[in-house]
Amino acid sequence: MLELRPNCEGCDIDLPPASADARICTYECTFCVNCVEQVLKNVCPNCGGGFEPRPVRPAIAHRPGVGLQFHPASTVRVHAKYTATELPEPVAPAKPGFLALAGNRGVVKSALKIAFVVGSILALINHGGDILALHLTQGSVLQILLTYMVPYSVSTYSSVRALQRHAVEHPGRL
Ligand SMILES: [Zn+2]
Numbered sequence: 001m002l003e004l005r006p007n008c009e010g011c012d013i014d015l016p017p018a019s020a021d022a023r024i025c026t027y028e029c030t031f032c033v034n035c036v037e038q039v040l041k042n043v044c045p046n047c048g049g050g051f052e053p054r055p056v057r058p059a060i061a062h063r064p065g066v067g068l069q070f071h072p073a074s075t076v077r078v079h080a081k082y083t084a085t086e087l088p089e090p091v092a093p094a095k096p097g098f099l100a101l102a103g104n105r106g107v108v109k110s111a112l113k114i115a116f117v118v119g120s121i122l123a124l125i126n127h128g129g130d131i132l133a134l135h136l137t138q139g140s141v142l143q144i145l146l147t148y149m150v151p152y153s154v155s156t157y158s159s160v161r162a163l164q165r166h167a168v169e170h171p172g173r174l
């Protein structure tokens with residue numbers, strides 16, 4: 001059950017249970033709408049999460065045993081670990097490493113697909129005659145392998161870059 005804390009952790013304004021200005025995060029850190037929008041930019045300074053309007057608990061019992069009458073709001077005033085002036089800069093989302101993402105299953109899968117299709121076409125264009133004549137020297141085998149490496153690398157590179165961009169633009173949604 002929500003504690004329904006009595007005040008804004010930032011500016012200490014009163015937020016009575018029926019207040020439409022109360023905002024809470026998933027840990028029930030409680031701030032006023034003004035602090036949330038103007039100061040915090042909808043990022044909780046304690047946990048880094050977002051805010052939603054705090055639901056109002058009815059003052060009277062619409063059903064037996066519920067409502068403020070039976071479950072009163074908390075009277076313990078809470079103050080944020082950080083005051084508005086010393087709010088920590090939101091931690092910059094770490095860019096996931098290139099190699100870690102390059103080994104990601106989805107990245108490898110699509111790179112293999114593209115390498116197979118594009119590499120095969122390129123191999124046929126460049127070495128089709130040799131392949132059909134079964135006249136493959138060590139050198140041309142190496143060249144064919146490299147032909148597959150190129151689309152594999154390009155696909156991996158662009159997938160990883162896209163994942164990194166996504167991670168930076170949507171922190172916390174990985
Ligand atoms: Zn406030």
Ligand SMILES: [Zn+2]
Binds near residue numbers: 026048
């Ligand atoms: Zn929080």
